[in-house]
Amino acid sequence: MDTVIGLYGETVEVPCNNGAPKPKDLFITKWKYDNGDLLTQLKDQDASVIATDKYKDRVSMAENSSLLIAKASLKDEKTFTCMVVAGADISEYPVKLLIHILLLFLGIIISSKVNVDEVTGLTTTSSTLQYTAEKGDTDALFTCGALNALSSPVSFTVTYPTERVSLHVISKGPLMEGDNVTLKCKADGNPLPTSFNFHIQRKVVKVENSDSYTVTDVTRDSTGEYKCSIIDNAKMEDSKNITINYLDMSLSPSGKVMKSAGESLALNLQTDASGELRVSWTKDNGKLDKMPKFDKLTYSDSGKYEVVVTMGALIKKASFELVVEGIPVIRRLAKQRGEDGQHKVLTCEAEGSPKPTVAWSVNGTSADESPYVNGKISHKLTIVPTVNLTVVCTVSNELGQDTRAINVSTLFEEVRMDKQGSSDDSDTTKLVVGVIVGLLLATVVVGLAYWLYMKKSKQGSWKTGEKEDGSTEESKKLEEKIEEKKKLAK
Numbered sequence: 001m002d003t004v005i006g007l008y009g010e011t012v013e014v015p016c017n018n019g020a021p022k023p024k025d026l027f028i029t030k031w032k033y034d035n036g037d038l039l040t041q042l043k044d045q046d047a048s049v050i051a052t053d054k055y056k057d058r059v060s061m062a063e064n065s066s067l068l069i070a071k072a073s074l075k076d077e078k079t080f081t082c083m084v085v086a087g088a089d090i091s092e093y094p095v096k097l098l099i100h101i102l103l104l105f106l107g108i109i110i111s112s113k114v115n116v117d118e119v120t121g122l123t124t125t126s127s128t129l130q131y132t133a134e135k136g137d138t139d140a141l142f143t144c145g146a147l148n149a150l151s152s153p154v155s156f157t158v159t160y161p162t163e164r165v166s167l168h169v170i171s172k173g174p175l176m177e178g179d180n181v182t183l184k185c186k187a188d189g190n191p192l193p194t195s196f197n198f199h200i201q202r203k204v205v206k207v208e209n210s211d212s213y214t215v216t217d218v219t220r221d222s223t224g225e226y227k228c229s230i231i232d233n234a235k236m237e238d239s240k241n242i243t244i245n246y247l248d249m250s251l252s253p254s255g256k257v258m259k260s261a262g263e264s265l266a267l268n269l270q271t272d273a274s275g276e277l278r279v280s281w282t283k284d285n286g287k288l289d290k291m292p293k294f295d296k297l298t299y300s301d302s303g304k305y306e307v308v309v310t311m312g313a314l315i316k317k318a319s320f321e322l323v324v325e326g327i328p329v330i331r332r333l334a335k336q337r338g339e340d341g342q343h344k345v346l347t348c349e350a351e352g353s354p355k356p357t358v359a360w361s362v363n364g365t366s367a368d369e370s371p372y373v374n375g376k377i378s379h380k381l382t383i384v385p386t387v388n389l390t391v392v393c394t395v396s397n398e399l400g401q402d403t404r405a406i407n408v409s410t411l412f413e414e415v416r417m418d419k420q421g422s423s424d425d426s427d428t429t430k431l432v433v434g435v436i437v438g439l440l441l442a443t444v445v446v447g448l449a450y451w452l453y454m455k456k457s458k459q460g461s462w463k464t465g466e467k468e469d470g471s472t473e474e475s476k477k478l479e480e481k482i483e484e485k486k487k488l489a490k
Contacts, residue, residue, distance in 0.1 A: 001079070001094050006072045008101040014067040016082035017093045022065060023086035030083040031059070031067045038067070038080075074099050074140035100143075107131075133158040138190060162189030167228045167238040170212075174312055177246045181215045185228035185238070197234070199227035206231070220246040220274065248272040249309045251318035261326035261353070261375075265294040269318075271309055278310045297324045299353050299375020324375070327400035328352025333393050335408055343384045344408060348393035351376045352402075361392035385410050 006012030016029065031038040038059050041047035047061035058070045067080055082093045115124045127144055133156070141153035170182040185196045195208040200215060201224055207213050215222065223244045229237035252268040259265055269291065271277055281288040284303045294301060306319040332349040346364070350356050355372045358379035370378040383391075389408045394401060 001096055003096045003098060005098045005100055006069070006076070008072060008074065008099050010072055012069045012072045012076070012097065012099070013062065014069065014080050014082075014095050014097055016065040016067070017084065017091070019064060019066070023084065025087040027085045027087070029061070029065050029085075031061070031080060032083065033078055033080050041065070069097075072099050074101075074137060077141065098141075133160075135160055135188075135190070158190065160190050162187040162193060162230055162233070162236055164188050165228065165230060165236050165238045167226065167240050169226075169240055169242060175218060175242065175244050176314060177219050177244060179218055179244075181218055181222075181242065182212055183215070183226060183228060183240075184212045186211065187230055187236070189230075193230045195231045197229050197231055199229070199237075199239075201226075218244050220244050223274075243274065245274045245312065245314060246272075247274075247277075247309065247311045247314040247316055249307075249316040249318060251307055251320065254318065254320050256321045256323065258323050258325060259297050261297055261299060261324050263297050265297060265322070267291065267294070269307060273309075273311045273314075275311050280308050282306050282308075294322075299324050299326065299351060302353065302375070323353070325353045325399060326351075326375070328356035328395040328397050328402050330393060330395055330402045330404045333404045333406050335406055337411075338382065342411070343382050344411070346381045346383065346391060346393070346406070346408070347378065348381075348395070348404075349376070349378045350395040350402065352395065352397055352399070354397045354399075356395040356397045359394045359396070361394075362389060383408070 002015075002018060004012070004014050014031075016031075022029075026043050028040060028042050030040045035053065036051065038051045038055055039047050039049045039061055041061055049056060049059060051059060055069070060068045060070075062068055065082065065084075067082065069076060077097060077099050079094050079096050082095070084091045084093070115126075116122075117124070129142070129144070135158070137156075137158045139155060140158075141155050143153050164187070166186045168184040168186065170184055171179070175181060183198055185198070187193045194210075195206070196211060196213075198205045198207060198213040200213075201222070205213060213228075221244075223242065225239050225241050227237050227239040229235075248271065250270045253265075257265070269279075271279075279291075281291055283292070283305050291307075292301075292305060302322055302324045304319060304321045306317060309316045328350050329352060330348060330350045332347065334347045336345050336347075337343075338345055346360070348358055348360075350358065353375045356377055358369065358377065360381050362381075362383060364381040364383040367382075368380040377395075379393075385408050387410055390405050391408050392403055392405045394403045396402075
């Protein structure tokens with residue numbers, strides 16, 4: 001394995017295949033290290049950085065495929081591998097990188113001492129390095145050398161106090177009532193602190209040999225500010241605000257609710273939550289547009305009602321079963337002749353709850369009962385009456401009953417009545433025509449009499465010399481009578 005030495009703080013060049021020329025059939029060049037890929041370059045294209053860690057903004061590729069690392073630090077001392085794909089061959093060239101620090105730049109103190117052996121005359125030289133360590137020097141390797149020879153690397157432990165504390169809340173999602181909440185406190189000192197103080201709702205909990213503390217079975221009252229600090233410095237702390245989500249819901253009434261038709265029912269839904277709610281209602285698993293309102297109950301209001309209240313992942317449900325009862329009432333009792341004209345169909349329509357039972361006072365055939373829906377039921381009975389009947393329909397349930405009667409004539413009677421009705425209509429027409437003709441004839445007779453009267457009156461006046469005033473008055477009265485009779489004729 002090749003070894004390359006770079007200078008601290010400078011840009012380090014790590015050659016690929018000892019800087020050998022690129023193969024003619026080169027396809028791709030990739031640089032990588034133990035923790036992942038750094039960058040790749042396809043033939044005749046620019047290199048693409050694929051690193052996502054600390055090297056993301058520090059690596060690039062030279063024209064000869066060498067890896068360039070900017071701002072080299074002691075933590076860059078690791079093995080980098082150049083992978084070359086040419087034709088059908090894949091070759092890898094690992095290179096070990098060492099970072100040296102030029103002591104000239106550090107402002108450090110170097111003490112040297114030379115000892116001469118009195119017998120052999122040989123000299124022994126020793127050198128002592130003193131400098132102030134920084135955080136970046138943690139796990140650094142130091143070497144010393146004479147001329148071109150280097151000693152084996154030696155590492156030193158750099159200690160420094162905590163400068164920053166951070167509190168982390170470990171949770172898989174939004175915190176709910178009943179959850180356990182784990183708090184983790186991290187510090188950047190070296191050595192790392194092993195004991196912390198956790199501030200839990202105005203109480204201080206000291207945790208030794210661990211950086212975590214778990215609060216179990218949290219409630220809404222657990223919402224608030226949480227802190228952690230290092231034990232030897234209370235001012236070195238961090239805090240987080242934690243919210244415990246909750247959802248309360250109550251519905252009145254509940255269970256099975258018995259009411260009478262026409263009554264009212266008040267619903268009371270109360271909610272209390274830590275966030276925005278979504279409320280939905282269903283009746284018999286069918287979605288409702290809004291919360292039901294019962295000012296005057298009907299049988300169709302019966303059913304199972306359910307309300308679902310959600311807030312994020314929290315869901316609460318409540319339900320009640322409404323049963324609307326009432327004494328059965330007959331809404332319609334009707335009859336009609338069958339399509340073949342040989343029978344009659346009686347229909348009795350009623351509503352009530354529980355389901356009413358329908359009974360007839362006569363026997364019949366082809367009894368047909370409709371489905372019982374929303375408290376309504378319809379019952380049909382087919383009969384062939386041989387005599388005139390009064391048929392009674394009775395509907396009843398456990399709360400009471402209702403009865404209604406209807407007159408039903410025989411089919412023969414209806415046919416006779418139909419014919420008689422036709423004859424009576426003809427006679428009536430003839431009578432009306434006769435009256436009109438009689439009135440017209442009476443009008444003609446009256447008019448003729450009036451004419452004769454007027455003629456005679458004029459002759460009498462001429463002979464006696466009387467005035468026609470009286471005659472004129474009488475003629476007016478006669479004309480009024482004629483008009484009255486005309487009106488009657490019309």
